[in-house]
Each structure stands twice: as C-alpha cells, then as structure tokens.
Amino acid sequence: MFKRKTDSTFALPRSRQRSKPAILICAMAMLAAVLSACSGTTESSSSSSSGSSSNSQEQVTLTLLVDNSQDAVNQTNAYISAFQKLNSDIKIELETRPNGSEGDNTVKTRLATGDMADVFFYNSGSLMQALSPEKNLLDLTDEPLMDNIMDAFKPAVTYKERIYGVPSGSTTAGGWFYNKKIYSQLNLTVPKTWNELMENSSKIKAAGITPVIGTYKDSWTSQLVVLADYYNIQTQVPDFANQFTSHQATIAGTPATLRSFEKLQELHDQNFMNKDFLATTYDSGLKMLAEGKGAQYPMLSSAIPAVAQNFPDQIEDIGFFAQPGDDASANGLTIWLPGGAYIYKESEHIEEAKKFLAFIASVEGTETVAAASSPTGPFLIQGASIPDSVPTVVKEMLPYFDSNQTAPALEYLSPVKGPSLEQITVEVGSGIKTAAEGAAAYDKDVEKQAKQLGLDGW
The missing domain is CATH 3.40.190.10 (Periplasmic binding protein-like II)
Structure with a gap:
C-alpha cells in the first residue's frame, strides 16, 4: 500500500544504541562503583528527590517507530501519553521515518540490520507479508489481546496462519x-x-x-x-x-x-x-x-x-x-484496513511491548486516539465506536x-x-x-x- 505524505517538520529516525563489548561494559561498571564509593552517595532519580519511593520499579524504555505524517505523530503521542499514565514503569521514545517507498526501505533496512525499534507501526496486508514476518515479527496468535480484535482485520496481519499485529487506528x-x-x-x-x-x-x-x-x-x-x-x-x-x-x-x-x-x-x-x-x-x-x-x-x-x-x-x-x-x-x-502495530522479534522488552499493544487493541485505546484525531472510518476493536463529534464527511x-x-x-x-x-x-x-x-x-x-x-x- 501507498503511504501518506512525508512531513519534514518531524525528525528522522534515531539510531538505537547497540550493545558494547563486554570488556568495556565491565570497565565502566567498575569505574562507576569506585566513583560512587568515593563520593559516599547512592544513585537517585529526580522522582525520588521529589518524594517518590526509591524502591519503585526500574523504568523500562521502549522505542516506537512510526511514519512522520502529522496525523500519525499526533495519534501516536496520544497512545503514548495515555499508556504511560497507566504504566509509569514503562517509558516510550518515539522515532519517525519517511513515508512512501523511502519509508518502506527504512523499515526493511532496519529489520535487516537488526536496528529495528521495539515496536513499529507499518502497513497491514501485502506490504506486511514482504517483511519476512516469521523471521522479524513476534507471533501474537495465542496472545489474550487478540480476543479484542475483530476477525475482519486478522487476515491482513496473518502470514502462514500466524497473526503478527493489531490495528493501529480506524479503517x-x-x-x-x-x-x-x-x-x-x-x-x-x-x-x-x-x-x-x-x-x-x-x-x-x-x-x-x-x-x-x-x-x-x-x-x-x-x-x-x-x-x-x-x-x-x-x-x-x-x-x-x-x-x-x-x-x-x-x-x-x-x-x-x-x-x-x-x-x-x-x-x-x-x-x-x-x-x-x-x-x-x-x-x-x-x-x-x-x-x-x-x-x-x-x-x-x-x-x-x-x-x-x-x-x-x-x-x-x-x-x-x-x-x-x-x-x-x-x-x-x-476501504483500507488499519495499519498494524508490530513487535520486533529481537526486542529486549517483549513483555512491555505486549502490554503496549494490548492497550492499543482496547476500547480505551480507541477512545484515546479518537480524542486526538478524528476517526476516518469504523474501528476494528470489539466494543469500540465512532464518537458523535466526527465531522460530517466521516458520517x-x-x-x-x-x-x-x-x-x-x-x-x-x-x-x-x-x-x-x-x-x-x-x-x-x-x-x-x-x-x-x-x-x-x-x-x-x-x-x-x-x-x-x-x-x-x-
């Protein structure tokens, strides 16, 4: 499928940091320990200094790659904001990519080089099948979150009878x-x-x-x-x-x-x-x-x-x-079915990524995105509906x-x-x-x- 416009007002994708050699990691850890002992202090976060519990769970950061169109960024930021309010232990960093064939190449290149974000939004249908889903995408077929997805959408993210994505938006x-x-x-x-x-x-x-x-x-x-x-x-x-x-x-x-x-x-x-x-x-x-x-x-x-x-x-x-x-x-x-939200198979934060997709595939998730950007057709999430406030052109x-x-x-x-x-x-x-x-x-x-x-x- 074609893509929406490329919007140069948004940043291009940020390269993710890759793991360093083991010797360097150990050396840095030892240096940090020495400096900590010399200073006589323990590491604390800004939230701890403002009164939050120092025993709170360590925050995990997920990276999320989407196209850089104005509406896609607006919708994605709405998902992120609402999700993080419910899951303070998970932070999501947004990355953007171009649209059209340039964006297709970006996604394929990042998958091929092992540099893909933990979660990414991309087309469903034939272009998804061209991503070698078995190799690159996490199989979601047996996940409980799939119970929320209408059957009309599932074939669009299915490859060899396995399901790899959830709908990220409306039809x-x-x-x-x-x-x-x-x-x-x-x-x-x-x-x-x-x-x-x-x-x-x-x-x-x-x-x-x-x-x-x-x-x-x-x-x-x-x-x-x-x-x-x-x-x-x-x-x-x-x-x-x-x-x-x-x-x-x-x-x-x-x-x-x-x-x-x-x-x-x-x-x-x-x-x-x-x-x-x-x-x-x-x-x-x-x-x-x-x-x-x-x-x-x-x-x-x-x-x-x-x-x-x-x-x-x-x-x-x-x-x-x-x-x-x-x-x-x-x-x-x-009609075009919604694009898919996918989890990179080699992500180091699989469980957190599943939690984020479960939110996207919920009625609350559709209400969140509908408040940020007018739906352009019906949602394919069980129990979701279009708000009465949509413009007449949608109706x-x-x-x-x-x-x-x-x-x-x-x-x-x-x-x-x-x-x-x-x-x-x-x-x-x-x-x-x-x-x-x-x-x-x-x-x-x-x-x-x-x-x-x-x-x-x-």
Whole structure:
C-alpha cells in the first residue's frame, strides 16, 4: 500500500544504541562503583528527590517507530501519553521515518540490520507479508489481546496462519473529496458513474475552477484513482484477487483492471488537473480543496484529520463519495484496513511491548486516539465506536458500511503488490505512458515480488 505524505517538520529516525563489548561494559561498571564509593552517595532519580519511593520499579524504555505524517505523530503521542499514565514503569521514545517507498526501505533496512525499534507501526496486508514476518515479527496468535480484535482485520496481519499485529487506528476509505460550496454553486450532484464525474468536471472547468486536484510531487497520491477502483473491479470479477495471486489473470489482460488505468489517463487527456500538478504537494492539495481553488481530490479519508486541524472553518464544506464505476446500481466503497502495530522479534522488552499493544487493541485505546484525531472510518476493536463529534464527511461514509457496499483494497486480498506503482501512475497521469502501457508495466513490476514470495503460477 501507498503511504501518506512525508512531513519534514518531524525528525528522522534515531539510531538505537547497540550493545558494547563486554570488556568495556565491565570497565565502566567498575569505574562507576569506585566513583560512587568515593563520593559516599547512592544513585537517585529526580522522582525520588521529589518524594517518590526509591524502591519503585526500574523504568523500562521502549522505542516506537512510526511514519512522520502529522496525523500519525499526533495519534501516536496520544497512545503514548495515555499508556504511560497507566504504566509509569514503562517509558516510550518515539522515532519517525519517511513515508512512501523511502519509508518502506527504512523499515526493511532496519529489520535487516537488526536496528529495528521495539515496536513499529507499518502497513497491514501485502506490504506486511514482504517483511519476512516469521523471521522479524513476534507471533501474537495465542496472545489474550487478540480476543479484542475483530476477525475482519486478522487476515491482513496473518502470514502462514500466524497473526503478527493489531490495528493501529480506524479503517480508511479511498474515494473522492469534493468541495460542497462549489457543487452547490454549479448545481452539481454527487456522481454515481464515472461519466457523471467527468461531466461534473467539465462544468467545473468551464467555471474557471480546477476540476481535479493533482499532487504528484508526493508521488504516492497518484495511485488513488487506480487503487480506489477495486470495489468496481470486484463487482465485475468477484474472484479477481485469487486469479491475480495465482497468475491466472493480469492487470493489462483484464478489462476491469485496465479500466482503472484508463480513468487515470482520462484525467490527463481532458486536462482536468491543475497545471502544476507535478510540483504540487499533498499539503497544498488539501489547502486547494479547503479554499475552493480545486473542486475534487481523489484521496484517502485519512486526510480528514489534517483538514480538520489546519482548516477547521472549512471542514464542513468538504464532502466525500466513492469512486464511481460504470454502473450506477453497483456503486460502492473501497476501504483500507488499519495499519498494524508490530513487535520486533529481537526486542529486549517483549513483555512491555505486549502490554503496549494490548492497550492499543482496547476500547480505551480507541477512545484515546479518537480524542486526538478524528476517526476516518469504523474501528476494528470489539466494543469500540465512532464518537458523535466526527465531522460530517466521516458520517457520509457510514452508509456504505451499513449497507455492506464495501470491498477491501486489493492489497488485503492478495500478497502481490509491486513496489513501483506510484512511479507508473505518475507516468500515466502525466501522459508519459498510456493506460495500456502503464498496466503492462505494473504486471512486470509485480512479477519479481510474486516470485520472491514463492507463489504458485509465477
């Protein structure tokens, strides 16, 4: 799965200290003992000097690695603060990493070099399976905390029938944000088919407003039109995920999946995106949407907290609809399951890490994160609910869930996910490649990963 934006306002990952040679450790310990004896004092913490018991349990420090997007950091800090109030003997140090392919490489490199944090948040689904879970992640299958996790999530963090993670946040939808004021001014209605979306876009363009916001400077955003189309694919080819996994079907060779790339090409051919879409960032795209300088933005609902925080006066001006297919009677929503919270298998603080994951996977944990950042869809924790205070744009998605008009994105149904999709969709969206060429390129991109996974048929 693609990632959210890279936010340079947060620090890059901090390298963890590794163990020193035994001789050096012993020498340092002996020196400390001598100095302590000479001074005639005993070591005391600042908490002891302020009146806390000197017999309190020694504090353990866990390291936690997450992506550096604004919302991810906000949510994670909320988890940490609430957890530490309940567990004063455990301190959690936050580390951050980039998003997108750079972030993927950071996670893989740190696992490969034995430099991973005790706990880390990362994608569920196909990208999790590419981390060699048996080797790198702690098996949580038989842990009591798994009783709190809804069955709908477990396959997304399962590898060879073993479960390795818990959901870190709420579900997310892939579709289209739209500016309600612009729609109202131009007497537009929410489209149920792709042709209706294109007709709306033509009217918006004629009014001198950018119809579709493109933010290809952050290349991961270029994938939305293709990835959010999976509900429409599944309605036409219900068994596509299995056929794709076994190499019985390809992207370029299946009309329903090729259509996703054709939709992306059409946005370019109709000149519907802002002229500077290749230089426009995700942050700028949200600003365009909120200020009415762009009418529609294909994006994940995970953008809602950022809009609510940065443009609180405009959040109620923003609506959301599922990516339309070609049949109005089969309109539905592609959803992304929450990312996973994982424990590094070689962590020196396994029990403390389990305690932290148990908090994340609790109703109290969901309430904590919901208070810090508006949920972008239902939680997958038993007994958890969405607060009534969420913006209207979130509530507009709930009917899709209530009527069972949702489908997981392909990466949760198949382990086959190529690493270069965002580069390919940039090329299609900017006219460098045609839809057919992009689909064929992606078929080649996924082949290497499928072979690495040892999948039959490849």
